[in-house]
Every structure is written in C-alpha cells, then in structure tokens.
Amino acid sequence: MVLGHSGSGKTGGLASLAIAGYRLWIFDFEDGMPVLKSVLQEHYAGKGISSVDVLQISNDFKVAADKLIPETKGWNKFNNGLSSWDKPRVVGAPFWAYSLGDSDVIVLDTLSGLCDLVRDYVLGLNGRLDLGARIQDYKQMQELLDFAFRSLAGDKCKAHLIVNAHVQDYREGGETVDDPKNPSQKTIVGGKDVGFARSSGKTFSRSCGRYFNNVLYLEEEPGLRGSERIYNTQPKGIVRVKTSSPYTAKRSYKIENGLAEFFRDVRGGKTTE
Numbered sequence: 001m002v003l004g005h006s007g008s009g010k011t012g013g014l015a016s017l018a019i020a021g022y023r024l025w026i027f028d029f030e031d032g033m034p035v036l037k038s039v040l041q042e043h044y045a046g047k048g049i050s051s052v053d054v055l056q057i058s059n060d061f062k063v064a065a066d067k068l069i070p071e072t073k074g075w076n077k078f079n080n081g082l083s084s085w086d087k088p089r090v091v092g093a094p095f096w097a098y099s100l101g102d103s104d105v106i107v108l109d110t111l112s113g114l115c116d117l118v119r120d121y122v123l124g125l126n127g128r129l130d131l132g133a134r135i136q137d138y139k140q141m142q143e144l145l146d147f148a149f150r151s152l153a154g155d156k157c158k159a160h161l162i163v164n165a166h167v168q169d170y171r172e173g174g175e176t177v178d179d180p181k182n183p184s185q186k187t188i189v190g191g192k193d194v195g196f197a198r199s200s201g202k203t204f205s206r207s208c209g210r211y212f213n214n215v216l217y218l219e220e221e222p223g224l225r226g227s228e229r230i231y232n233t234q235p236k237g238i239v240r241v242k243t244s245s246p247y248t249a250k251r252s253y254k255i256e257n258g259l260a261e262f263f264r265d266v267r268g269g270k271t272t273e
Contacts, residue, residue: 001163001209002231002259003197003239004218009229010164011109012039013218013255018048020260022160023104027081028056029074029113043256055081058113059120064130072124074117075144082151097152100159106152111165111208115200118144141200145208153211160263163212165197167239168205195239213244214266218255229255231262 004010011032018024018040026033033054040048059074082097083089097106108114122140123129133141152161170193179187195217196205209215217232217239231253233243243249245266253261 001165001197001212001215002218003165003167003195003215003241005167008218008220009255010218011035013229013231013259014052014107014109014162015039015044015048016257016260017105017263018051019044020263021103022051022260022263024052024107025085025100025104025159026052026054026107026109027078027114028054028109029058029117030110031056031058032109053085055086057081057117059117067130069129070120072120072129075121078114078117079148082148095156097159098156100157102158102160104159106157106159106161108161108163111163112198115141115145115198119200138201138203142204145200145204149208149211161212162259163197165199167195167217168198169193169195169238170202170205193238195237209240209242213242214262215241216243216262217241231255231258233262 002010002013012035014024014026014036026036033052033056036052037049040046040052057074057077059070059072061068061070063069080089083095084093085096100106118141119133119137120129122137122144123131123133126137126140128134128137151157176186177189179185197208199205199208214233217236219230219232219236220227221230222228232239232241232251233246233249233253234251235241243266248265248268249262250265253259
C-alpha cells in the first residue's frame, strides 16, 4: 500500500515498475491514468506504455425524482474485472486475477475511489442513495471491502498488489467530552493524530493495513535542488508505515525509480527477468 496526500505522485510513481518490466493491470477509479502515461511519454520516451493496461471504472450520475444521484454499477464492474478483466465473464472460466504471475502487478488507484463505488452500491441496495449513509451501511461497505482485499491478498493471487490511498488523520486516545462551543456535539480532548488510509469509515481505515506486508508513505520533501518526492519505509510524522524487509529495504527511495528499487530490495534482488 502506498499512502500519500492528493498530488503527491502516487499514480505517476508507478512508472518505474513499467520501466523495470512489470506488467501493470490498473483499476482506475479516479481517471488518473493520463498522469502515468504522460510520465512514461515525456520522461521515458514512451517506454513502458505497452506494459500498462487500464480498466477505468466510475459511477455516472443520473436524475431521479428531481435529485442528482449516482449510478451503482461500478462495484459490480470492479468485481467482474477481477474475475475476467475487460472480457465478459464465462461460467467455469478461471478467475482472472488468479491467472496472473510474479511479473504482474494489480493496482487499485485509489482506495478512496473504490470506496465511492462500494458506498454507492450499498446505499443503492438499501434505498438511501439520496439520504446518506447510516452506521449499518458502513458495516456492509467494510465487509465487502474486506472480502475483496482478502481475495487479492491471499496465497491464490500470485500477482503483486498495490493500493494507492490518500491519508486521513484520526485522533487516537484522549477523552470524549461535550463540545463547549456546541453542547449537542462531542469532541476529543488530548490524544494524538495518526495517519491512516482514507476509506469507508474509521474502522476499515485502521485495519486495512493488515492485508499488506509493506506500507509506504509518499511525500514531498525539501532538497538541495528544490523539493523531492520520496517513498518512506520508516515512520514519518503521524503516518504509520511498515516493511517486510527492514534489513534490506532502504529508509527512503526517490520517486523516479523508487517502487522498482523497493520491489528489488524486498524481493532479495529479484527482478522480472
């Protein structure tokens, strides 16, 4: 999982994997692929573009009873993509995601976009598209996301998985008290802010990292020649990260070749060749 604020370079940073010979299968939920293709075209003279396959998924909006509400087909399209990519599903055919190998990378870009799809789907099922989510809706959303992540993080999926996610700050610890400025509301006094992946509710944000052996934080840092974008493998600020190879992975990687070098280091020097 790669954590980063909007505009930090999460999508463009995938370019180094395509250049390194990995095949990228990208579920694009936020129309971010023009950025990646621009990076490959302008910085690598088009090399790697043929190694990038994209399935763009989003929900359009429609007018219903004079209200603008989203369609709900995106979540099913995502699941169909996992089972057969961009082809019609054939009964009895192998599950597409499980047919991939060690040189393939499944990318979900981004978790926020995927959560929008599952939110629309659940609210559509429960007849509340124009009313907003309730606690029981969030429980359903999180169960569906949990099932999807388990299916991709298990042993049957041989491909690598990258989920790009925005950072959401949450307050941990402290005491919940009445807000002195608004007695009908609650506020938290004390505690500390912690950065997790933004998702469908606080519970899943705090727990979704368990599906990944590696969680990186991509941020912009000041450098001698201006700012640089860096993948961090060690805790930075309020954002919690982790790596499966603390003795071989470096503390940080520059965005230009960062993901490819990180893959090499955590895989014991292995490449796609």
